[in-house]
Amino acid sequence: MSGKAKRSSQKIRALEILIRLKRLYPDATCSLTHDSPVQLLVATILSAQCTDERVNKVTPDLFARFPDAESLANADLEELEQLVRSTGFYRNKAKNIRAACRKIVDDFDAQVPGRMEDLLQLSGVARKTANVVLAHAFGINAGVTVDTHVKRLSQRLGFTKHQDPVRIERDLMKLLPQADWENWSIRLIYHGRAICKARSPACEVCQLADICPSANIG
DNA sequence: ATCCCGAGGG
DNA sequence: CCCTCTGGAT
Numbered sequence: 407m408s409g410k411a412k413r414s415s416q417k418i419r420a421l422e423i424l425i426r427l428k429r430l431y432p433d434a435t436c437s438l439t440h441d442s443p444v445q446l447l448v449a450t451i452l453s454a455q456c457t458d459e460r461v462n463k464v465t466p467d468l469f470a471r472f473p474d475a476e477s478l479a480n481a482d483l484e485e486l487e488q489l490v491r492s493t494g495f496y497r498n499k500a501k502n503i504r505a506a507c508r509k510i511v512d513d514f515d516a517q518v519p520g521r522m523e524d525l526l527q528l529s530g531v532a533r534k535t536a537n538v539v540l541a542h543a544f545g546i547n548a549g550v551t552v553d554t555h556v557k558r559l560s561q562r563l564g565f566t567k568h569q570d571p572v573r574i575e576r577d578l579m580k581l582l583p584q585a586d587w588e589n590w591s592i593r594l595i596y597h598g599r600a601i602c603k604a605r606s607p608a609c610e611v612c613q614l615a616d617i618c619p620s621a622n623i624g
Numbered sequence: 625a626t627c628c629c630g631a632g633g634g
Numbered sequence: 635c636c637c638t639c640t641g642g643a644t
Binding site for chain 3: 436450455494502551556591595599
């Protein structure tokens with residue numbers, strides 16, 4: 407098959423997968439609890455190498471104490487560290503959250519910027535976090551959110567051979583219509599959590615097994 | 625490439 | 635014990 411024909415068939419397979427995942431997870435959405443763009447930004451920074459479930463356990467106390475960019479920008483670092491401690495990497499996360507909020511207050515009129523270019527200037531924010539904020543706080547499909555689940559499932563499904571999240575994102579952006587970029591990410595994350603687990607994928611009950619090159623049935 | 629880092633599962 | 639969880643900076 408020619409390269410062009412191969413890409414075309416991959417696109418068709420990707421859309422079929424998306425149809426099935428929409429049926430499996432019709433109400434899939436961002437599962438980080440938040441009341442504002444800055445709270446979503448902070449929750450997303452905290453979600454690095456940590457389940458959303460655990461992030462959601464610390465954010466109620468965190469946002470009760472520091473509800474907005476101004477209070478987070480002026481937070482006592484030790485107190486901030488203790489509030490986010492159980493999410494892991496807590497020194498980096500606390501430092502990044504405070505620094506990012508200081509920049510938001512100083513340079514962006516205390517409002518989370520709605521542009522990729524600006525978000526990437528905030529400490530602790532790279533494309534993954536920026537894509538989450540743009541998609542769920544601003545409704546902007548700037549790219550494909552590539553976290554550990556999207557990376558693993560996209561590889562297993564045969565849609566990228568790369569390891570670098572930026573290259574994986576580029577492959578997925580070519581593969582999918584822009585309107586489905588965030589649909590892809592959110593559904594793959596749900597499916598990765600429930601079925602296509604890192605350690606022991608449940609291929610026996612996976613609804614994608616018949617069109618997955620990595621499926622291992624019996 | 626390496627470091628940051630806690631909590632839970634197997 | 636080892637691996638994984640919605641990564642990012644050096």
